[in-house]
Amino acid sequence: MSTTRTSTSVYTAINSAKTTRALLKAAGLLFIGLGVLGLLIAAFGIVGISPVVSGLGGVLILTLGGLLYIWQVRKQVPVAEQNNGAWQNSMTARGAVAWIFGLVLTGFYVLLYWYPASLQGLIQAVAPLSQWLRNRPADQWFLYGTFYTLAVLVMGVHALLKYRNSPYHLIRTCSVIFFQLGFAFLLPAFLLLLNQPEFYFSYFWPLKYDYLFPATVAYLVENGAALGVFMVFWGAVLSFIATPVLTYFYGKRWYCSWVCGCGGLAETAGDPYRHLSDKSRRAWQWEVAIIYPVLGFVMVTTLLLWVNSWSEGRLLGDFSHGFASSYGFFIGAIFSGVIGVGFYPIMGNRVWCRFGCPLAAYLGLLQKHFSRFRITTNGGLCISCGNCSTYCEMGIDVRHYAQQGQPIIRAACVGCGICAHVCPRGVLKLENGPRGERYAGTPLIARDDIKLLG
């Protein structure tokens, strides 16, 4: 008994630990502030201060401050308490801080896509890194890639600590970090260093829509010789063979929450905003009404470009290029960038993946109709609490299925596994099993056959 009985003196210990934690947290925030200041100085330029010193220095201090802060708010807090206050904190509950952050992010994307000259200071700041990695000057896309990868790395640590008791999340998070850092940042830079075409082996059509456009194919084959031919081959294999096969065995998650860079950013930097996704029936109707037409759009665009290429422009003239450039503008830039990431703090972290990504649409169709993947509901154990639905970044009303004892088989599900993680009764399990009786639920709950989509 003496072992379990704690005296009140414990509280002094807890309180002093709390004070230390608060101090370290404040120090972390201070460093973050200094880092941002450094970046601002680099961006706007102050005579006498080199943008490299202030910019790269700012990035370094920002990273250190971020890690210090993350350690305090995640590692020092038990696993079950990681979502405490998610709906009470201004930063994660669409408060003033979230709006400011959203505006800054959106603003950055607008400058990046349409006013890159305004980012000269920051581009100069990462120039030495670009020289070292790629042996060429930096441009806005290198700046973007650097920031993006850094966000995945630092917030990857955040995710690793937040979900530290779950092997699934540890492995999955390491996987997205690996693919972003290795396949989407270092390898393309290395290819440029060797004077080869820049190529992202972890992206493919229809997400990386131009990888099957005739112009890209011609460019790769002409400039990359054998390697270029391999790149075209690799892209085609991923799109048409690997995708159906891997999705059959593991569901869409093998790509969306293990490999993809957009998914990687969403699962790391976007993780604190996952509960902001809209779970209403209306949102699902919008999702279906947008994402499949986008897939159709990119398919038609690709087809038209090839028809045009084969007919050497006689058949369609400039028409197909107009199609391609409007796809690039509306879907590639505005949707995936400005809205997809800029609106993280307001609409959640998977807006692009849920409403816009043509590859997600393609993977989703395969997952729904041609896959062994499902999320099983454990018998009659669901208590309808709603944590699963709330923390579903894809806005799936997971509870709707769980409380009726049904497996969750939805085209949208990216298999992040957070629903199973936040469930307080261990009711959900991501698994791959035989397709026979895949939709059948538990015999232990009476069901209600309502149509959620309306």
Next chain:
Amino acid sequence: MQANQHLVIIGNGIAGFTLAQQVRRQSNCRITLISAESATHFSRPALMYVYMGHMRYQDIVPYPDWYWQENNLVSMHDRVEEVDFAAKQLQLQSGSSTAYDTLVLATGSCPAFYNWPGQEAAGVQGFVSLQDLELLEKNAKGINHAIVVGGGLIGVELAEMLHSRGIAVSMLVREELYGQNVLPRQEAQLICDHICTQGIALRLQEELAAVLPDATGRVRAVRTTRGEDIACQLVGIATGVRPNVEFLRQTALELDRGILVNAFFETNIPDVYAIGDCAQFRKPGPLSPAIEQLWYTGRMHGQALAATLTGNRRAYARGPSFNSAKFFDLEYQTYGYVPATWSDAYDSIYWQHQNQHKAIRLFYDRASSTLLGLNLIGVRYRHDLCHHWLEKQYTIHQVMQELAAANFDPEFSKTYEQELMQQYREHFPQHQLHRKSSNWWQLRKHFALFSKAASCLQNNR
């Protein structure tokens, strides 16, 4: 239920709501749910997550407004003041009245207070209803120390909630260990250890003697049965719940602690039924209490009565029981019957992790080796398969052959069935296990552990 009849359900908790939902599947009758607590059905076990900021109130509402409209379920946010059983009429607080053809009482529970001196002081409260949550927001504002009285599930929920706001919490628990009245000693010890490592001060074998208010009538301290005074600004009463039936006391309805019902949930008055926490069985089933106060049993009551009301009259049979809970980081599942203590007629195979808070217990009858129940702490098992074992009265030997299929932990988790098997071999060194497939998907198919029709109304057995 005929289309022109009016089914009125008092209470929109899980029992009342499930009943309405399941009756609607079979009948076009008028259905009205009346609740003084909330305008719509919400998940009671989720209230704690609203306080802790994991969710907002609207997130713990499982069925949105369109569901009510499309299913023509009418919800009235009003209090029933009086039931006129002779005239089949309800008198509501708003002044209006409602007639019914069939009345179902699903009024749930309220916290049980035991007439402690000073219990009326401000800052002393239970935690059952939405109003209790609102009160807690008020009572816990700016305080630094709270006392939770009682060692049940609500007690630990309250402790976790208050702890999440940085409030120091001491729990007064009557028993030698938290949960000892329902859990075997080892499990209870494990959970105690876990609660302590979260920073909760567990004061075991200590009960509330009196609440000591200050001059303004607010609690300033509690006095325990050991005669010690502990300063605090809030007292959470979690010493159990009792049926919420006071408004029915002076009527023709037969009451004991709860509303007395038979196995069809029929009260002594025709066309009046009671389900959920407020119902008390005249003849409880074997190993079942007379009043079933679990969220899950509320749902089962609703399902069973819905069948009876829609022409498929059948007695309620709970079947192998189950329950689940979470103590801070620690998940707990129990299937079947595992008592806190037992005689030589029973035995169990018990495995516990060396340094993590994980344990598995298989409880069985010594003479027949029949499995009677399972306790799982920090490990998840498949409900469908455990239910199948218990229902088919598997022996412990048969269970061990299928054990590997039962695990429901997330992918890549370490499994402990091998270690449990080691324990089994120590219990039964002579027993040879025949090799048998223990693949879940094959067992699921073989025993048909799924419901074919998405909408068939299953019986509870």
